[in-house]
Amino acid sequence: MSRTEPWQPAMQGGTVTAPALEKPGALAALVRRARRPLLVVGHRTLVTGGDGELAIDLLARAALKAGIPVAATGDAGPALAVRGVEPAICISAMNLANRLADPAWPGVDGQGPHDIVFVAGLSYALEWTLLSGLRHGAPHLVTVSLSPAYEPHASFSLPNLAWPAWRSLIAGAFGLEEAAP
Amino acid sequence: MKGIDIHIGEIASPLGRVRELRVGIGRVGSGTWDEPVGPTPCPSPTALRDWDRRLLARYRPFYLPLCDLCCLCTYGKCDLSGGKRGACGITLAAQQSRVALLAACIGTATHTSHARELVSHLIDRYGRQFPLDPGGLAVDLRMPIVELVCGLRPETLADLETVLEYCEGQVVHLLAATHTGQEADPIDFESKVLHAGMIDHVALEVADVAQVSALDFPKADPEAPLVDLGIGAIDREKPVVLVVGHNVPPAVAILDYLAAHGLEGAVEVTGICCTAIDMTRRSPSAKIVGPISWQLRYIRSGIPDLLVVDEQCVRADLFDEARDAGIPVIATSAKNCIGLPDRTKEPADALVEALSTGAVNGMLVLDPEKVGEVAVRAAIRRRPLRRVPPSLDIEAIASACGGCGRCIRACPTEADLPGAVQAAGRGEIAALGAMLASCVGCGRCEEVCPQGIEVHRLMAAACDDCEVYAVRTGRGAIQDVEIREVGGPIVLGEIPGVVAFVGCANYPDGGREVAEMVTEFAKRRFVVCTSGCSAMAAAMHRDEEGLTPYERFSGRFEAGGVVNVGSCVSNAHISGAAVKIASIFAKRRLRGNYAEVADYVYNRVGAVGVAWGAMSQKAAAIAAGFWRLGIPVVVGPHGAKYRRMLLGRQDCDEDWMVRDRRTDEEVYVGPVPEHLFIAAETKEEAMALIAKLAMRPNDTSRGRSIKLSHYIDLYRRCYGRMPDDLHRFVRTKADLPVIQKDELLPLLERNGWSERPIPDPTLLPEEAYQ
Numbered sequence A: 001m002s003r004t005e006p007w008q009p010a011m012q013g014g015t016v017t018a019p020a021l022e023k024p025g026a027l028a029a030l031v032r033r034a035r036r037p038l039l040v041v042g043h044r045t046l047v048t049g050g051d052g053e054l055a056i057d058l059l060a061r062a063a064l065k066a067g068i069p070v071a072a073t074g075d076a077g078p079a080l081a082v083r084g085v086e087p088a089i090c091i092s093a094m095n096l097a098n099r100l101a102d103p104a105w106p107g108v109d110g111q112g113p114h115d116i117v118f119v120a121g122l123s124y125a126l127e128w129t130l131l132s133g134l135r136h137g138a139p140h141l142v143t144v145s146l147s148p149a150y151e152p153h154a155s156f157s158l159p160n161l162a163w164p165a166w167r168s169l170i171a172g173a174f175g176l177e178e179a180a181p
Numbered sequence B: 001m002k003g004i005d006i007h008i009g010e011i012a013s014p015l016g017r018v019r020e021l022r023v024g025i026g027r028v029g030s031g032t033w034d035e036p037v038g039p040t041p042c043p044s045p046t047a048l049r050d051w052d053r054r055l056l057a058r059y060r061p062f063y064l065p066l067c068d069l070c071c072l073c074t075y076g077k078c079d080l081s082g083g084k085r086g087a088c089g090i091t092l093a094a095q096q097s098r099v100a101l102l103a104a105c106i107g108t109a110t111h112t113s114h115a116r117e118l119v120s121h122l123i124d125r126y127g128r129q130f131p132l133d134p135g136g137l138a139v140d141l142r143m144p145i146v147e148l149v150c151g152l153r154p155e156t157l158a159d160l161e162t163v164l165e166y167c168e169g170q171v172v173h174l175l176a177a178t179h180t181g182q183e184a185d186p187i188d189f190e191s192k193v194l195h196a197g198m199i200d201h202v203a204l205e206v207a208d209v210a211q212v213s214a215l216d217f218p219k220a221d222p223e224a225p226l227v228d229l230g231i232g233a234i235d236r237e238k239p240v241v242l243v244v245g246h247n248v249p250p251a252v253a254i255l256d257y258l259a260a261h262g263l264e265g266a267v268e269v270t271g272i273c274c275t276a277i278d279m280t281r282r283s284p285s286a287k288i289v290g291p292i293s294w295q296l297r298y299i300r301s302g303i304p305d306l307l308v309v310d311e312q313c314v315r316a317d318l319f320d321e322a323r324d325a326g327i328p329v330i331a332t333s334a335k336n337c338i339g340l341p342d343r344t345k346e347p348a349d350a351l352v353e354a355l356s357t358g359a360v361n362g363m364l365v366l367d368p369e370k371v372g373e374v375a376v377r378a379a380i381r382r383r384p385l386r387r388v389p390p391s392l393d394i395e396a397i398a399s400a401c402g403g404c405g406r407c408i409r410a411c412p413t414e415a416d417l418p419g420a421v422q423a424a425g426r427g428e429i430a431a432l433g434a435m436l437a438s439c440v441g442c443g444r445c446e447e448v449c450p451q452g453i454e455v456h457r458l459m460a461a462a463c464d465d466c467e468v469y470a471v472r473t474g475r476g477a478i479q480d481v482e483i484r485e486v487g488g489p490i491v492l493g494e495i496p497g498v499v500a501f502v503g504c505a506n507y508p509d510g511g512r513e514v515a516e517m518v519t520e521f522a523k524r525r526f527v528v529c530t531s532g533c534s535a536m537a538a539a540m541h542r543d544e545e546g547l548t549p550y551e552r553f554s555g556r557f558e559a560g561g562v563v564n565v566g567s568c569v570s571n572a573h574i575s576g577a578a579v580k581i582a583s584i585f586a587k588r589r590l591r592g593n594y595a596e597v598a599d600y601v602y603n604r605v606g607a608v609g610v611a612w613g614a615m616s617q618k619a620a621a622i623a624a625g626f627w628r629l630g631i632p633v634v635v636g637p638h639g640a641k642y643r644r645m646l647l648g649r650q651d652c653d654e655d656w657m658v659r660d661r662r663t664d665e666e667v668y669v670g671p672v673p674e675h676l677f678i679a680a681e682t683k684e685e686a687m688a689l690i691a692k693l694a695m696r697p698n699d700t701s702r703g704r705s706i707k708l709s710h711y712i713d714l715y716r717r718c719y720g721r722m723p724d725d726l727h728r729f730v731r732t733k734a735d736l737p738v739i740q741k742d743e744l745l746p747l748l749e750r751n752g753w754s755e756r757p758i759p760d761p762t763l764l765p766e767e768a769y770q
Ligand code: SF4
Pocket: B407, B410, B411, B412, B413, B414, B415, B417, B438, B439, B440, B441, B442, B443, B444, B445, B446, B455, B456
């Protein structure tokens, strides 16, 4: 099973597919490069996890550490808030994507258009279609899928990863203290 | 004597003035009532283009290409990504809208063909002059959609043929527009999608009014009987017939044969999908097994002695599954022949013999009456031969699982199948069995398992779901008197909205979520409608007292009612109710007056469609029919695969200007309704969206305050805080829910809010009003 075939193999994209971010350093470089980043956190971050930890735990810490504003979709908002991350916006994913596709949209804080959008934890089909929409409708944006399921339509995507590997990659990229060596 | 067609513009008779009478040999299609014909009777695909463009300027398509390529002609495949055009010059955006139009055409053609077959069959059986009667004395406005779109008032089955000729012609034109080298502009494609949707609702209304009238279904009856749903409702000792599909004549013939031969109660007649609902409208003794997603599990149970399939949403492998389970099959539709020999002309005795002895696995019989007789007699003879499938050694089978994860990667619900299968391999089967509740029955997990584990079969074996639920069978149309009672409160906003749960069963997390939403909105005193597989899903949930929503809430079209209109084709009664409000409550003329009535519905009737498990092309067409009337539709996450959303931008004030008919000035009305088509990620998000999308510009302050209180409450439940867009929905302080005024006013003021007038809103130019 390839790490860079769509997580649902039937969901083939097009002629161009996302380079996979196999190493924490590659993701960290994107985080550093972003001037106006946004992290979109969906409801599946509340069901993905292992060893008593959830994806949302890690992503909340990542957002705080990197100072990235968060858009909560689905019902991820309250779970983020209890983890110390007050979402900059609570919004349905499609509504947010439609605004992101507008190069003049001033962003979740009104300070100017975003340049890199990190997305994690929508259901696979929803994230897949949303990233397709942004790929075609928002060429000004770089999109990065942080879900543990490879998303061909993103500008960059994590490969298909089991929980320990995903945890290690995120922790390493964002410099969280438990990062694997 | 064919081909004679007399058209009389106007004639005075002792019965009154008759206009636009058309008499032909073989048909009478007429408007015989004294109402002027509006500007667009039987509109062409471009007649309402201006209305569509007004809507689509506000709700612009946000494209979600499912494929970057086009492979519709031999120039291709063409790569349309990155702004590239295809060999024919088409863009990716236009291609998405083109495929959306193809889907809408498929859906509309399917309903139109369904209606045509029904009407032809009913004319054969009951005669051309059989009167249309969808609601007895309770329904004067019998076919609001047909009156609105076609400007016709059909009175007999034969009159419906004229309406169907119009529908068929439009579908051909629309399909032609998808040919290479026709439309290129995405919005023109989208306008045609809306046209297809409008035609779809005409065909739906034709189909349901025809069957309600001729087959004696409940006629606009709020107290239509409660019937049984669930495998547990079936008396397995008896011979069991299963009917799967949507077009009910073969199922009706089975019920009629039983009645005519004193066999009622001797044979269980069970159904899956819309045919199931419609046969319980004919006879409450019929049993609904479940929605479309229950096909595999029920066939594999080995309970049915005979399978009858008609059309639409029937699994393409159902015949193979039935053969493997030792169940003979009768195919009954010219659109679903399953490769079987046509034995329609052979005597019934021969067919019964062939099916009963196992000489054949199946046959095609295109005569519903013959199907009725053959199915009953064959099922009775097959009963002693029923093959009860051996019980599975779940633990042994599951222990072969290597945990490769292919099944979860094929599963649309993203259920943790490997974990559950491996647990079952250790003897803990409960988790696997519990997953059946959210399984959509697609069988894809079985297709990909390298160990050959039939995961869905295993799951069904691990779950002993023998519950019986009560579902109110389809009542059909909404009575005129009900509209009179609720029209005012709905238009004023005092009833916070009409929410219709419609469509298929491709749910992200099981039908339970539909039931929970139905209950939530009924408790909030919305008018809740259901149809099709969603009507079944709504029944599969009990409250603390053990009641299903149909037992708990009334079946009236009223605040807090839960109204099952019926099968897919009954959806026309939901759009029809919105149109009736314009006619009966607001006295708008319907006849051929689409844009004005749609403008009324859009600005004043707080209706929202929810297709939580939308899957099919028919669902796409049904949704489009709601959109053209200005009724927003929320879909579940899989609905994003319809390739585009129709989204408003609440942050762009200029998008929300309307003409105030009182002052003729352009005024801001706020983003109501904010979207026309949107996929929600979770049930909680969908509920907040539904409450928001029920707002309309015309709400009175009292109505708006009620709607806002539901929106705030459901938003807080989902997002854990106050909505950040309240200032866009509050026009005056009186709009604020009284008990929250002190809390909300500072929030509004922080957003620079100031009071604004409540207009008499319209999207149309002045000259558009009659
Ligand atoms: S049959 Fe059920 S469990 Fe299997 S892939 Fe389909 S939805 Fe998932």
